[in-house]
Amino acid sequence: MESAIHNSMQVASKLLEKQAIISNNLANISTTGFKEKFNYLVRNETKNTKNLNNFSNTQEKEYYNFSAGTLNYTDRKLDLFIKENGWLAVKDANGQEAYTKNGHLMLNNQGKLTVQNHEVLGDYHSIYPSDNNLKISSHGIIKKIEKQANKFIESKIGSLKLVRLPNENLLQKENGLFYLKNLNKNSILHDDSIKIQSGMLETSNVNPTKNMIDMISNARQFEMEMKMISICDQNEEYANRLLDINN
Known part of the structure; x- marks a missing residue:
């Protein structure tokens, strides 16, 4: 009994x-x-x-x-779709590196690129665009667009850190971000083969x-x-x- x-x-x-x-x-x-x-x-x-x-x-x-969610076309330059098994690297509230598929980038009050208030990491250093007049290439290169003498000048200000992760070694925490279970947080490097598409977002699956x-x-x-x-x-x-x- x-x-x-x-x-x-x-x-x-x-x-x-x-x-x-x-x-x-x-x-x-x-x-x-x-x-x-x-x-x-x-x-x-x-x-x-x-x-x-x-x-x-x-x-x-x-x-x-x-699996990928459906695509929502926003035509916004700071909205990104990270293709296939690529991930966007961010810094959580504790300063730890984490990963997300959410490509809805915003500029905070300090001029930093963020996703859901988490700082977006660059492949080598922090990114400070300072304004929204940006262009992001398919490889994650961020360029600032300025108009000078009736022509537009593009200048590189940084690159997004895009990584490829082993799905079986990922753990999601309460903040919604994914983390590596066993590997050292500094062991994942930027992957040049990851492609992104601006002007669209991946919805929930x-x-x-x-x-x-x-x-x-x-x-x-x-x-x-x-x-x-x-x-x-x-x-x-x-x-x-x-x-x-x-x-």
């Missing part, structure tokens, strides 16, 4: 964690460059494994869907229909586990009454 209650509680706990992930996916449907997340259980099979409902021999794994179905399914499973706990509790109470009568 106690074993059944314990297993149902473990299942219910996992379902709540899964429901939180699905809720976060749905909440970020409109977030530029967002990648949906899943989790699943991997059973460590051994010769001594007898009870299939025992969760003590399972391990929880995270999975991110890194969340599938709302699938996530809604998963949410409903999880809710029903959770209710079943709660009923199982309630039934086990009632059976235990009836058993105790019978023991009292017999005594």
Whole structure:
């Protein structure tokens, strides 16, 4: 009896964690460059494994869907689509290097390029464009455009740090940015082969229909586990009454 209650509680706990992930996916449907997340259980099979409902021999794994979202054409020079498996490097609030697919660049009050208030990193140094009159090439080279004597002059002010990352070694934190799990943050260098396209943004790749179905399914499973706990509790109470009568 106690074993059944314990297993149902473990299942219910996992379902709540899964429901939180699905809720976060749905909440970020409109977030530029967002990648949906899943989790699943991997059973460590051994010769001594007898009870299939025992969760003590399972391990929880995270999975991110890194497929591209649809493209939204904005015709804004500071909106970037980072192609294929390329990533844009930024600096988080703690000064640590992190990575994002969100290419909606903005200029903050200090004249720095930012993404969601995180400083965008250059391949060699910080970037201070100071104004929005910029041009970004397909290789991430940033040029300032100035009009002089009835002609436009382009001058390079920096380059974006674009990297290629191993998907299996990425972890997303609460700030929405991705980090490398095991590698040193300074070990990833700028990759000249990464291409970008200005004037467009990659939308979230969340599938709302699938996530809604998963949410409903999880809710029903959770209710079943709660009923199982309630039934086990009632059976235990009836058993105790019978023991009292017999005594």
